[in-house]
Amino acid sequence: MADIAVHDVDHAHTDHGAYEDHAPHATSTGLSNNKLSMWLFLGSECLLFGGLISTYMLYRGRHEAGPGPDQIFDIPLTSVSSFILLMSSLTMVLAVNSAKRKDDRNTSLWLTITALLGALFVGGQVYEFTSFYHEGLGFTTSLFGSSFYTLTGFHGVHVTLGIIMLMVVVFIMQRDRITGDKAEVVELVGLYWHFVDVVWVIIFTLVYLIPS
Amino acid sequence: MSAAVEHTDSATEANHDAHGHEHGHDGHVPKDSYFIKIAIILAVVTALETSTYWWPESLSAAATPALLIMMAIKFFMIVSIFMHLKFDSKIFSFMFYTGLGLAVFVYLVFLFTFQFFRT
Amino acid sequence: MAIIERPAAVPATVDAVAAPEVVTPTQALGAFRRPVSSTGWKSWLFTVDHKKLGIMYGAVSLFFFLVGGIEALLIRLQLAAPDNTVLSADQYNQMFTMHATTMVFLFVMPMAAAFANYFLPLQIGARDVAFPRINALGFWLFLFGGLFLNSSWLLGGAADGGWFMYSPNSSALFSPSHGIDFWVLGLQITGIASLIGALNLIVTVLNMRAPGMKLMQMPVFTWMVLVVQFLLLFAMPVITVALFLLSFQRNFGATFFDVNQGADPLLWQHLFWIFGHPEVYIIILPSFGIISEVLPTFARKPLFGYKFVVFSGAAIGFVGWGVWAHHMFASGLGPVSVAVFSVATMLIAIPTGVKIVNWTLTLWGGKLWFTTAMLFAIGVIVLFTIGGVSGVTHAVAPSDTQQTDTYHIVAHFHYVIVGGAVMGLFAGFYFWWPKMFGKMLNERLGKWNFWLMFFGVNLTFGPMHILGLQGQPRRMVVWPEKLTGDGFFDMHFWNQIASVGSFVIGLGVLIFVINIFWTWKKAPIAPLDPWDARTLEWITASPPKEHNFDRIPTVHALDEFFHRKYEEVDTADGPRLVKVKSAEEILAEEESHADAHIHLPSPSYWPIVLAAALPIIAYGVIYNLMLSVVGTAVLLLAVFGWCLEPSVADDSDYDPPAGGDSTKELATLG
Numbered sequence A: 001m002a003d004i005a006v007h008d009v010d011h012a013h014t015d016h017g018a019y020e021d022h023a024p025h026a027t028s029t030g031l032s033n034n035k036l037s038m039w040l041f042l043g044s045e046c047l048l049f050g051g052l053i054s055t056y057m058l059y060r061g062r063h064e065a066g067p068g069p070d071q072i073f074d075i076p077l078t079s080v081s082s083f084i085l086l087m088s089s090l091t092m093v094l095a096v097n098s099a100k101r102k103d104d105r106n107t108s109l110w111l112t113i114t115a116l117l118g119a120l121f122v123g124g125q126v127y128e129f130t131s132f133y134h135e136g137l138g139f140t141t142s143l144f145g146s147s148f149y150t151l152t153g154f155h156g157v158h159v160t161l162g163i164i165m166l167m168v169v170v171f172i173m174q175r176d177r178i179t180g181d182k183a184e185v186v187e188l189v190g191l192y193w194h195f196v197d198v199v200w201v202i203i204f205t206l207v208y209l210i211p212s
Numbered sequence B: 001m002s003a004a005v006e007h008t009d010s011a012t013e014a015n016h017d018a019h020g021h022e023h024g025h026d027g028h029v030p031k032d033s034y035f036i037k038i039a040i041i042l043a044v045v046t047a048l049e050t051s052t053y054w055w056p057e058s059l060s061a062a063a064t065p066a067l068l069i070m071m072a073i074k075f076f077m078i079v080s081i082f083m084h085l086k087f088d089s090k091i092f093s094f095m096f097y098t099g100l101g102l103a104v105f106v107y108l109v110f111l112f113t114f115q116f117f118r119t
Numbered sequence C: 001m002a003i004i005e006r007p008a009a010v011p012a013t014v015d016a017v018a019a020p021e022v023v024t025p026t027q028a029l030g031a032f033r034r035p036v037s038s039t040g041w042k043s044w045l046f047t048v049d050h051k052k053l054g055i056m057y058g059a060v061s062l063f064f065f066l067v068g069g070i071e072a073l074l075i076r077l078q079l080a081a082p083d084n085t086v087l088s089a090d091q092y093n094q095m096f097t098m099h100a101t102t103m104v105f106l107f108v109m110p111m112a113a114a115f116a117n118y119f120l121p122l123q124i125g126a127r128d129v130a131f132p133r134i135n136a137l138g139f140w141l142f143l144f145g146g147l148f149l150n151s152s153w154l155l156g157g158a159a160d161g162g163w164f165m166y167s168p169n170s171s172a173l174f175s176p177s178h179g180i181d182f183w184v185l186g187l188q189i190t191g192i193a194s195l196i197g198a199l200n201l202i203v204t205v206l207n208m209r210a211p212g213m214k215l216m217q218m219p220v221f222t223w224m225v226l227v228v229q230f231l232l233l234f235a236m237p238v239i240t241v242a243l244f245l246l247s248f249q250r251n252f253g254a255t256f257f258d259v260n261q262g263a264d265p266l267l268w269q270h271l272f273w274i275f276g277h278p279e280v281y282i283i284i285l286p287s288f289g290i291i292s293e294v295l296p297t298f299a300r301k302p303l304f305g306y307k308f309v310v311f312s313g314a315a316i317g318f319v320g321w322g323v324w325a326h327h328m329f330a331s332g333l334g335p336v337s338v339a340v341f342s343v344a345t346m347l348i349a350i351p352t353g354v355k356i357v358n359w360t361l362t363l364w365g366g367k368l369w370f371t372t373a374m375l376f377a378i379g380v381i382v383l384f385t386i387g388g389v390s391g392v393t394h395a396v397a398p399s400d401t402q403q404t405d406t407y408h409i410v411a412h413f414h415y416v417i418v419g420g421a422v423m424g425l426f427a428g429f430y431f432w433w434p435k436m437f438g439k440m441l442n443e444r445l446g447k448w449n450f451w452l453m454f455f456g457v458n459l460t461f462g463p464m465h466i467l468g469l470q471g472q473p474r475r476m477v478v479w480p481e482k483l484t485g486d487g488f489f490d491m492h493f494w495n496q497i498a499s500v501g502s503f504v505i506g507l508g509v510l511i512f513v514i515n516i517f518w519t520w521k522k523a524p525i526a527p528l529d530p531w532d533a534r535t536l537e538w539i540t541a542s543p544p545k546e547h548n549f550d551r552i553p554t555v556h557a558l559d560e561f562f563h564r565k566y567e568e569v570d571t572a573d574g575p576r577l578v579k580v581k582s583a584e585e586i587l588a589e590e591e592s593h594a595d596a597h598i599h600l601p602s603p604s605y606w607p608i609v610l611a612a613a614l615p616i617i618a619y620g621v622i623y624n625l626m627l628s629v630v631g632t633a634v635l636l637l638a639v640f641g642w643c644l645e646p647s648v649a650d651d652s653d654y655d656p657p658a659g660g661d662s663t664k665e666l667a668t669l670g
Helices: A002-011 A033-059 A074-100 A105-136 A143-174 A182-209 B001-021 B022-028 B032-054 B056-081 B089-113 C041-045 C048-076 C089-123 C132-149 C179-207 C220-252 C266-299 C308-324 C324-331 C335-363 C372-395 C397-403 C407-437 C443-469 C491-522 C562-565 C581-594 C606-623 C625-644
Strands: C566-571 C575-578 C599-601 C665-668
Touching: A033 A143, A033 A182, A033 B089, A033 C179, A033 C220, A033 C266, A033 C308, A074 A105, A074 A182, A074 B032, A074 B056, A105 A143, A105 A182, A143 A182, A143 C220, A143 C625, A182 B032, A182 B056, A182 C308, A182 C324, B032 B056, B032 C562, B056 C599, B089 C220, B089 C266, B089 C308, C041 C048, C041 C599, C048 C089, C048 C407, C048 C491, C089 C132, C089 C220, C089 C266, C089 C407, C132 C179, C132 C606, C179 C220, C179 C606, C220 C266, C266 C308, C266 C324, C266 C335, C266 C372, C266 C407, C308 C335, C324 C335, C324 C397, C335 C372, C335 C397, C372 C397, C372 C407, C372 C443, C397 C443, C407 C443, C407 C491, C443 C491, C606 C625
Parallel strands: C599 C665
Antiparallel strands: C566 C575
């Protein structure tokens, strides 16, 4: 942080632009480039998941060749895994707050717990997919199957990428290789993580709980 | 669109002048205990959501609207509190809610043209 | 992704006089030194400079324009005579599919990206974009995606389902070659390029404006590019979903669009056009931005109703989200949907009409200077209006039902795309060439270029209105002699006229290519401000220095450059604008106040490596998943290298170590 400050004093009057985005004064809006682009990206992701959810809603009733949603969903199990993902949002918030306090130890700790909870969720999903498969719902069994696996699979991939990002942040934080503002790096991963959680809030209700 | 951005633009600039730098916003971000309280509320709502699965037949007509409302509550609590949208620059809200709003609008119309809401 | 873009704090030693004592080269993944040269082929391959990337975008798009143009000429050759056999039916299907795909995704969109990349930072007074490495990644993804898409010609045939790839034509049953797989995956790759480009440019516009520049003081081109980036940001994920569903159907046995399995083919149509209609504005708005720069310059008047032009551009972008189903009036949507979308579509004519009026009134009373750029800009107004009017007839559902899938539609969208978008891009070439290369394109050849293209467009696409209303279906490989009408409705005659016209356009484009080479070899150095221009990009040298501006200009007004040159002076006849400074004087003033420390982003290996991984993965999806695994490994390696690459190239990366020299330009960020 100290050298950033030095840098600011040196260049505040001359520098303007991209490469100066760690210096809040350098941007026209005073907002960080990174955070702005993360929010834009999340806005864009709304349209991606919207398309997948709509496709599922359209096709959820089309399952002549195999089991339908009512026969196959295990609500208690999914509730538990939804709860786990929800709690990982809490641990993520705690990580962000620790990072803002420059408390590296707790940041790493909470990030690790978040990643573990995420892994538990993905594990639950793998278990769910396997048991559905054994009950006769393959990816190509019916339109319901294809659209269900596509939607939840995309979400699962997002969670998995999130876990990788969390672990990378923990790893490079311990090695002190983060270039730039640590708290912001943690915050950015946090935004992504919460978004993935929020998508699951919608999927849990629309896909699992509302009877078709 | 631009008017909104322009407006928040200057608001942020004023803000950041006052605080000296962007993390001035973070001053408003609550303590850990606040987030834990929010998480407890979210957990309770989730439990309520799950309970609809065991609701008696007579209540099933109310289940769908109740679930949608609870979903919206959870969604906006996470987005505005956990993701700090409430405490942060309005520009971020503009970015995200534009995407969200477009998605809701476009896909509702999409499902409508398939007569999805007819029954 | 964003983590990566975090710039490191510049070490306090940067400006120190003494070189660092210990010189350890920073190595990319422990193997290579950072590329730091600013000349030679490496400087292009690993560059993150928005101007170099802009030129590369332009060159590659121009190449694809020629490819798409040759495809078009082959189509017109096939249709020049009844029952013709230039192309087989199969080849013909591939030809029109790839012609459209190439022109839309590999020419118009990236050419607009070329201008946006090059001029957007210059117009807002920035030294680069917000994320230079991501910018480079976008270019390489576009190039590799385009090459991947076109490699299908050599690998069993290109996509043949039409550019909107309706089901069931897109299914393996009707298109057993790998063409559509290449199409799907190629568009995914170029789609990522568009998405990250959109993120980058939006952040650039919002965050990197020169001091003093308010949003409503940005040049109209910058504004239109901003609107386009928002459209891309929100439209690309929709086509991404559609493309994923299609590749799951073709490669993994899903049945999303298979009616036999109870699927609804309209699903694809909706997803495609929810993306596809905003895409129409993605194509046209950059051109609107360009001519909104060109017209005031050569009418020597400010743009009439700047705010209206800006807001109507934003309105077009916004309303464009609610009209997609007008592409599907004949698909049985039901009367309510058709009526709603019909009215919504007509609404779009309002902001578009506002723009046409504003441009016309910009010309009104101006001292018009008919340069080639100006001619192209006026050509846009004329041709786009024709295309727009026939567009309104398509908004009327009963009329559209008659015209659907006929040449009338082909006539309409070629008037707006060739007449609107492409002519606008040509206006941009002639207007900005001296800025980009320091030499003016030849005006005599330019006039030939313009008039050949202008007449060619009308000759080619004008008769298609008649052909379409007569019922000639779109995408038919032959038209039989016995069905041709008499007199005015002689299909034979009009098809031949259209084919001749297409070669006239081709000749115009050929003259443009000749003009480029002539200019490169023979043209003299252009004056600094050849057009007496108005906006910020002209305040710096031509071509601009690597760091764009010696001093970041402070902005006080819309058309800042113009206001620095001219002042209002009271005379006996009332106030008059008098030139008080020349461009050379302004530049000299800027140079004499050059900033002491200028930091430019360092070149990087990782964008090109990361981009190269994606076609490998895509080939793997088609041929052998093991190849995808290899591609993913390359991808991870590149991401890892990207993450760990210090944003600041160390002094020791320079050869010889460049520490201590106070004039060196040291890089930050990635």
